[in-house]
Amino acid sequence: xxxxxxxxxxxxLETAKALRWxxxxxxxxxxxxxxxxxxxxIADRATTRPDQKPRFDFDRTLDRLVTxxxxxxxxxxxxxxxxxxxxxxGANVPSAWLAxxxxxxxxxxxxxxxxxxxxxxxxxxxxxxxxxxATAWVVSVMxxxxxxxxxxxxxxxxxxxxxxxxxxxxxxxKKSGTHGKQSLSMMMGFGCNAxxxxxxxxIDSPRERLIAILTNNFALCNGRWPTQILIASLxxxxxxxxxxxxxxSALAVVGIALLGVLLTFAVSWQLSxxxxxxxxxxxxxxxxxxxxxxxxxxxxxxxxxxxxxxxxRAIIFAAPAGAAIWLVANITIGGASLAEYLIGxxxxxxxxxxxxxxxxxAYVIAIPANEIVIPAILMLTVLTIPxxxxxxAGAGVMFEAGQVETRxxxxxxxxxxxxxxxxxxxxxxHNPCSTTIYTIFKETGSRKWTVVSALLPLAMGxxxxxxxxxxxxxxxx
Amino acid sequence: MTTNNPSSPSMAACETCPVHSAxxxxxxxxxxxxxxxxxxxxxxxxxxxxxxxxxxxxxxxxTGNWPGKTVTRAEGGFVFAEHRYKLVDxxxxxxxxATSLDEEIARDFILFGQPDVTVxxxxxxxxxxxxxxxxxxxxxxxxxxxxxxxxxxxxxxxxQIDDRRLARDLGxxxxxxAARYNEGLPELLNTIDEVASGKTICRPHRFQSQSPVLKQTxxxxxxxxxxxxxxxxxxxxxxxxxxxxxxxxxxxxxAGELGKLSREEDETIEQRLNHINLEMAA
Numbered sequence: 001x002x003x004x005x006x007x008x009x010x011x012x013l014e015t016a017k018a019l020r021w022x023x024x025x026x027x028x029x030x031x032x033x034x035x036x037x038x039x040x041x042i043a044d045r046a047t048t049r050p051d052q053k054p055r056f057d058f059d060r061t062l063d064r065l066v067t068x069x070x071x072x073x074x075x076x077x078x079x080x081x082x083x084x085x086x087x088x089x090g091a092n093v094p095s096a097w098l099a100x101x102x103x104x105x106x107x108x109x110x111x112x113x114x115x116x117x118x119x120x121x122x123x124x125x126x127x128x129x130x131x132x133x134a135t136a137w138v139v140s141v142m143x144x145x146x147x148x149x150x151x152x153x154x155x156x157x158x159x160x161x162x163x164x165x166x167x168x169x170x171x172x173x174k175k176s177g178t179h180g181k182q183s184l185s186m187m188m189g190f191g192c193n194a195x196x197x198x199x200x201x202x203i204d205s206p207r208e209r210l211i212a213i214l215t216n217n218f219a220l221c222n223g224r225w226p227t228q229i230l231i232a233s234l235x236x237x238x239x240x241x242x243x244x245x246x247x248x249s250a251l252a253v254v255g256i257a258l259l260g261v262l263l264t265f266a267v268s269w270q271l272s273x274x275x276x277x278x279x280x281x282x283x284x285x286x287x288x289x290x291x292x293x294x295x296x297x298x299x300x301x302x303x304x305x306x307x308x309x310x311x312x313r314a315i316i317f318a319a320p321a322g323a324a325i326w327l328v329a330n331i332t333i334g335g336a337s338l339a340e341y342l343i344g345x346x347x348x349x350x351x352x353x354x355x356x357x358x359x360x361x362a363y364v365i366a367i368p369a370n371e372i373v374i375p376a377i378l379m380l381t382v383l384t385i386p387x388x389x390x391x392x393a394g395a396g397v398m399f400e401a402g403q404v405e406t407r408x409x410x411x412x413x414x415x416x417x418x419x420x421x422x423x424x425x426x427x428x429x430h431n432p433c434s435t436t437i438y439t440i441f442k443e444t445g446s447r448k449w450t451v452v453s454a455l456l457p458l459a460m461g462x463x464x465x466x467x468x469x470x471x472x473x474x475x476x477x
Numbered sequence: 478m479t480t481n482n483p484s485s486p487s488m489a490a491c492e493t494c495p496v497h498s499a500x501x502x503x504x505x506x507x508x509x510x511x512x513x514x515x516x517x518x519x520x521x522x523x524x525x526x527x528x529x530x531x532x533x534x535x536x537x538x539x540t541g542n543w544p545g546k547t548v549t550r551a552e553g554g555f556v557f558a559e560h561r562y563k564l565v566d567x568x569x570x571x572x573x574x575a576t577s578l579d580e581e582i583a584r585d586f587i588l589f590g591q592p593d594v595t596v597x598x599x600x601x602x603x604x605x606x607x608x609x610x611x612x613x614x615x616x617x618x619x620x621x622x623x624x625x626x627x628x629x630x631x632x633x634x635x636x637q638i639d640d641r642r643l644a645r646d647l648g649x650x651x652x653x654x655a656a657r658y659n660e661g662l663p664e665l666l667n668t669i670d671e672v673a674s675g676k677t678i679c680r681p682h683r684f685q686s687q688s689p690v691l692k693q694t695x696x697x698x699x700x701x702x703x704x705x706x707x708x709x710x711x712x713x714x715x716x717x718x719x720x721x722x723x724x725x726x727x728x729x730x731x732a733g734e735l736g737k738l739s740r741e742e743d744e745t746i747e748q749r750l751n752h753i754n755l756e757m758a759a
Contacts (some may be wrong), residue, residue, distance in 0.1 A: 007704040009730050015701055016719035016727075019694050028721050030691065032574065038684045039608035046643040047604055050635035204578055288523045289602065289630065294657060 059290050063164070067287075072168045077254060079161070083152045085250035088229055091144035098140035107133065126326055134322025137375040138314045141226055146307045149225065153191070154302035158293035162187050167287060169261075176265045177272030179208035182215075186264060189219030190257070193436040196221075197443055207278040210449060213440055215267050217432045217457045218260040223314070223370035227427050228253045230374055234407045235420035252424075260428050263460075313435075317369035324365060325379050339380060353462055354422035354469030358413060363426075368434050373427065378406065381413040418472050422465045430461035502666060503556035504535025512554065512563035514673040517590065519583055519614060520598030521607050522569030525626045527551075528656040529598055530566040533666070558670045565592065571606070573613045574721075581725065587617050588711070589734065593673045596665070598624045601631040601638050601653070611647065615681040616714040621649040622668050629655040648680040683713065695720065706735060 020027070066075055110132060114124045156162060166187060170180035181203050189196025196216040203209040220228065232252040237245035272278070328339040339361070347357030362376035410419075431454045432440070441450040520526045530536070534553030551566040567586055568579035587595055597614050599607040615621055625640055644651040650668045654661030671677040685692070698716040702709065709715065715735065718726040729735045 007701055009705055009733070009735070012698075012702050012705045012719070013727060013730060016698055016716075019698055020720055020722060023691060023694055023720050027691075028574075030688065031717060031721060034684055035609055035612050038682075039612055040605050042643065042646045042682075043605035043608050045646060046639045048637040048639070291630070291657075 062290060063287060066161070066164045067167050072164075076165055076168060077258070079156075080257070081247075081250050081254050083149070083156075084229070084253050085246055086152065087145050087149045088233055088249050088253070089246040090148045091229070092233075094144040094147075095140055098143065102136035102140055103133070107136065122330075125330065126323055130322040130324075130326030131319045132322070134318045134325065134372065134375055134379075135315050137378075138318040138371060139311065141230065141374060143307070143311055145226055145229055146222065146311065147303060149222070150191075150302040150307050151299045154298050155293045155295065158291065158298050160288050160290045163287055172265055173268070176269040177278075178211045178268045179203045179205060182208065182212040182264075182268070185212050185216060186219045186261070189216040189221060191222055193217055193219065193221045193432050194439040197436060197439045200443070205278070207272075207276050210444065211268050211271050211276055213444060214271065214449070214453050214456065215264045217436070217453070218263040218267065218429070220257045220260050220428055221370070221433075221436075223433060224427050225253075226371065227374050228256055228424055230406075231420050231424055231427075232256075234410065235415075235417055238407070239417075256424050256428050259425075263429065267456075267460075314369055314371035318372045318375070321365055321368070321372050321376065325376060328365075329379070343380065352469070353426075353465040354418045354472065355426060355465060356414065356419065359419075359423060359426075363430065367431075370427070370433050378409055381409050418469060418476075421472075422468055425468060426461050426465050429457055429464055431455070431458040502533070502663075504533070511561060513560045514593040515563045515565065515590065516669060516673070517586055517592035517595045518564060518566045518598060519587065519595055519610070520569055520624075520626075521571055521600060521603075521610055524569065524598045524600040524607065525656045526566055526569060526598045529596075529624060529626065529654070529662070529665075530564060532656055532659060532662055534564055557666050560670060560673065562669075562673075565590070570610065572610060573617070584617075585725075587614060589729075592618070592620075594620050594622055594669050596622045596624050596669060598626050598656075601625050601627050602634055602636060604638065608647075612682070612684055615647065615649065616683065616717070617711045619649075619679045619681045619710070620672050621647075621679060621681060622665070622672055623647060623649060623651040624656075624661075624665055625651055625653045626656050628653045628661070629658060646682060648682045650677060650679070709735065 065071055107128070110128045111124070114128060119127075163184075166180070166183035169183040169186075173180050173182050182200070184202060185196050185199040187196075188199040193216050196219055197213050200209050200212040200216070203212055229249070232249040233245065236252040237249035240248045325339075328342070329337050331338045333341070342361050343357035345357070346360040350356040350358070350360045358380045359377055362373050362380055365376045366373040431437070437450060437454050440453045441447070444450060518526050518530055530551065530553065533555050535555070536551075536553045553564050553566075555562050555564065565586065567583040570580045570583050573580055573584040573587070586592070595614055595618050597607075597611050599611060611621070611623060623643070625638065625643070628638070631638060638653070640651045640653045650672065652661055652665045652668050654665055656662065668677070672679065695713065695716050698719065699713045702712040702715050702719075706712070715726060715730075719730075726735075
């Protein structure tokens with residue numbers, strides 16, 4: 001300080017370099033140790049611990065149970081089955097109410113209203129039979145299960161169970177050659193794949209992060225839960241006596257979700273051995289303490305933040321899709337509608353993979369949002385079967401959504417158990433929605449990986465459904 | 478101003494009571510233009526930083542009971558005691574020494590962003606581990622408020638924490654809170670305001686090395702750094718980092734970034750931080 005010359009930045013660096021030799025190689029350890037010792041001393045002075053013998057520790061006992069090798073996975077499956085069972089059996093009744101209100105009461109009123117004003121038939125059809133019905137359908141199908149599922153899921157998260165799930169899965173991820181934190185982004189993916197893709201930021205290694213992004217699609221997102229739940233209750237639940245139907249449907253949905261987890265492992269494993277070879281990084285995962293969830297606040301925020309948010313997104317996409325469906329069904333070229341041409345074109349491929357042209361067309365229409373797949377399928381099915389079209393609904397009108405009627409539409413559309421199973425499989429595996437694809441592009445900044453992330457699952461979806469269809473037909477004769 | 482009004486003697490007490498001012502908390506959400514003070518929110522993962530952040534800004538950043546869910550720097554604003562605050566939620570870290578991306582984001586913000594106040598959210602039930610971070614933050618900046626959070630958990634585990642003792646040992650204000658239940662937040666706001674406006678002066682604890690050789694070496698380098706960068710608030714910390722061979726800090730000295738800190742705040746600092754910060758997806 002007293003030196004006459006100005007001390008420069010370079011002098012500082014030179015001195016530091018020289019002094020570094022003096023302090024020796026264990027400087028870092030010494031520093032860390034000093035900090036730790038001081039922290040321990042200060043903490044000790046400030047804390048008075050309960051003067052007790054090691055008492056029954058609820059947290060530790062619970063942790064031993066939920067992360068045990070033997071009980072960890074069965075408990076996890078049981079817990080999620082219960083959540084889905086509550087969702088499925090609890091959503092039926094309000095779904096039916098909403099369907100009655102929106103489709104049986106409000107829709108005819110709107111039709112009457114437009115007749116009184118004298119709207120031209122095409123505007124009346126486009127707005128009321130297209131846009132209104134599509135959104136009403138989405139609300140009545142999606143709102144009740146989401147209003148039940150999201151709060152339950154958030155309560156589990158708030159309580160601290162999800163990190164335990166991640167802990168259980170960590171070892172398998174490591175064996176798949178990927179980062180254990182992928183279990184966290186996968187759990188987020190069960191809510192929304194776009195959110196799951198963003199959540200992969202917790203993974204530092206670019207290689208492992210890319211794997212996590214590419215496989216996030218196999219975490220069944222909430223846009224696909226309603227499809228799974230509906231098809232499972234209509235076709236799988238119907239195979240067993242009524243009192244078991246709810247449980248069996250729930251198990252079928254859990255089975256699909258688990259299959260998604262297995263696919264995540266399999267694809268991660270494959271990727272880490274081919275395109276994305278590399279070392280597995282280690283990390284420490286802290287199991288946070290269990291905390292009593294704030295029930296009302298959780299229910300409030302999960303309904304506002306997740307349910308309404310997802311529903312709103314679905315409605316935004318459903319409205320134009322409803323208009324598109326109505327137009328496709330009502331623009332005719334040479335006596336047949338555009339939709340009939342498209343369905344006829346896609347039908348051979350559809351049947352080959354155990355689906356049909358209607359389902360494939362519905363998936364094309366529903367690329368912006370998986371939520372509207374079922375409404376689109378229903379409407380297109382109704383359209384291609386004259387028997388239903390004559391019911392007075394007219395071309396391009398989404399059909400009423402009661403469970404019995406829905407099943408009747410599907411059966412009339414030539415659906416079998418195979419169609420239902422393959423639809424569930426295809427819904428699980430096929431390409432992510434356009435929002436997720438866009439998010440992947442933003443996160444990776446790479447066209448190549450964005451294309452891979454869209455085409456890889458799509459190809460896998462076709463392969464899996466194709467194989468299932470062939471085996472099924474062989475076995476069933 | 479109401480102290481000389483004889484008709485309402487109780488008013489004076491009301492005005493100084495933190496609860497009174499807390500009623501005047503104006504949550505601004507993402508609107509944080511023309512702020513007077515910047516407050517950084519640091520802490521270990523899963524100590525309730527995001528809960529504190531949400532409670533103060535009125536934003537609803539997703540909170541969940543697991544570590545590492547805040548992967549980016551989130552920002553929000555609020556008005557308290559007629560000051561406009563910008564609150565920055567940093568990613569949760571256990572230390573500021575190692576070089577993972579989140580630790581770098583947190584450290585760079587505290588170092589180069591020069592927040593007016595750094596609030597370290599601390600898990601009262603895991604005090605020892607959490608204090609490691611506090612001690613490291615105290616090396617970089619002295620305007621620190623310790624938010625002793627999860628006091629509800631501590632009670633559940635029958636732990637008693639002497640927050641006054643802690644405040645004395647650390648040399649900075651310590652505010653016990655249970656952010657999930659909004660307990661202690663008015664007091665926290667008040668303390669932040671006092672530190673930001675300079676009403677409370679912190680005399681932070683600086684850890685002392687046991688080895689005399691080390692002590693002397695650090696002192697020697699520190700005085701040289703002080704000479705090279707007059708006014709630098711954390712010369713000793715820079716010395717420690719240099720002796721540890723921290724590439725990032727060496728780089729900062731070469732690039733002249735550290736020099737800027739000793740003068741006045743520069744706009745490029747904010748710009749540079751925006752580069753570090755991964756952009757929040759819409």
